[in-house]
Amino acid sequence: MKSIKTLLGGSLLALSLLAQQAPAADKATPIHFGDITWESGSLITEVLRLIVEKGYGYPTDTLPGSTVSLEAALAKNDIQVIGEEWAGRSPAWVKAQAEGKVFGLGDIVKNATEGWWVPEYVVKGDPERGIKAMAPELKSVDDLPKYKDVFRDPEQPDHGRFLNSPSGWTSEIVNSQKLKAYKLTDSYTNFRTGSGAALDAEVTSAVRRGQPVLFYYWSPTPLLGRFKLIKLDEPPFDAEAWKTLADASNPNPRPTRSMPAQLTIGVSQPFKAQYPDLVGFFEKVDIPIDLLNKTLAGMSEKHLEPKAVAETFLREQPQVWKPWVPAEVADKVSKAL
Template sequence: MKLIVPVVFWCLALVVAPLRAAPAPVHFADLNWESGSLITELLRIVVEKGYDIPTDTLPGTTITLETALAKNDIQVIAEEWAGRSPVWVKAEAAGQVKGLGNLVAGATEGWWVPEYVIKGDPARGLKPLAPDLRSVSDLPRYKAVFRDPENPDKGRFLNSPIGWTSEVVNGQKLKAYGLTDTYSNFRSGSGAALDAEITSQIKRGQPVLFYYWSPTPLLGRYKLVQLQEPPFDPEAWKTLTQADNPAPKPTRSPPSILSVGVSSAFAQQYPQLVTFFQQVQLPIDDLNKALATMSEGHLPPRQVATEFLKAHPQLWRSWVPAPVAEKVAAALATP
């Protein structure tokens, strides 16, 4: 018995110790647009391979994910358009969330049409359909150009999918710009469905009016024209973010700042990852090329993120300390 008891306790220690040592995974938002999903995987790989911290992803709409972030039910939104939604603004004011860094210089969003709608495309036999279209204020007289097949008396505006913050803003912009009598507010079921509709129309040389943003492969793949909107007004912007505001005011969207959104609890627990996230910067041309590769090849974001890190070591090595960088490099070199 004198020998058995120590052996038993020694065996139990071997079983229990690893369970206690295993860190809980960091919950990332599972973002359903291309740049968001790619940036998520870039960050996850570095966190997992460089800092030895496991991660996973949880799905949801933009609004539900921001709500979950404020509650620390998820810890990271890899591409947060900080300051856009009332949910984020409220949570940030309450000290529940933080926006870290400036991921992509030159990011933008707005309303777009293919260039051939305005200028034509002789190589494709396309004549100009809206030669004087410059601004959202010109849209009423071109409603027939963008005719909605389900409501022929109106034009069709392709909005974001329901559940995206931008979907609320664009719906309010239609009201603020006085377009509800001339344009239908069409919402796709997903980001992929929005892409498919826009791409299909462009490939067929058809007119299409749509909301979009950058960084994305679409803006690098086709010649597009962004329509002018009224100058940015912060007070007017507030009315656009309020879905129930009956009298939204016209304004373009604010300058785009893409941050890594984190919960405040996460920031306290993982200061080393906060420092890492603050350093992340992605050149928009390189990012758009990677997004185009992912989109055209129908490749998983994890695979494209891995290849991106292999191709740009000088970029991501500047984000992290040398010992972390060496661990990431070793992991990338392992088949």
């Protein structure tokens, strides 16, 4: 009997400690989502927020920041959710994940990709538009030095121009390191756009005018849903070389293509403990990439707000999102729309 009481006492103590570590979900305090600035991240964030608010009854809001600052905020629980996290990319994320401060939930968009791109007409021409091939042998990043005049930088005419991500994005650090690793710094300028929208506008303008342009981009995005593009070959992925690209302070970056993409929903440790119902939902999110690219293309072309597109997505694609949540949650969302 004494041993049973001791066992029960220990169990009650353990349960008490767990209760202290994982407080009950609060329906008065908003869940802070990172205010992601690129199109797919913005749309996915609004889809998640609508389901969380209308289906589960939790209030939400968004807080702005760059990729780097949002990941730091997530580790401190200053925000609780990043709707589209390219998990394992930045040293900050890797460190926080190893310490159990952040978690990547689900595999939300399969077959996502990123790399360096050129319009298809640069390599193959476009007879319908009267455009001749400008770099017919361009296949790989290794071929870029001999085509620097094709991608001439108007501000530095003896160099080509590479359109990088905006400063503050993890990919901007990686691309800057890749320029060094591929020995392109003597032949190409590292041009950083001011925002994701500015990068999109720069590329879109060049494509519509039939001009050559070399740029970093990724999918899911509206751009890849609108234009015919060619992704340049890069060396096979090497995990150790990748570490030298992700570290902006590394003076000797080594060449490799980017880490295979896994898009997750980033959450903080307190959020994971406090909202098991939302964790279960986030782990099931799965958006077909072709549908997402098409949706993003329409959002961009019609200049629609992400929240409005998210509402339309939930109304028109119930077969996609209803399997993510319990039936009663799905019903609440549908009625709210």
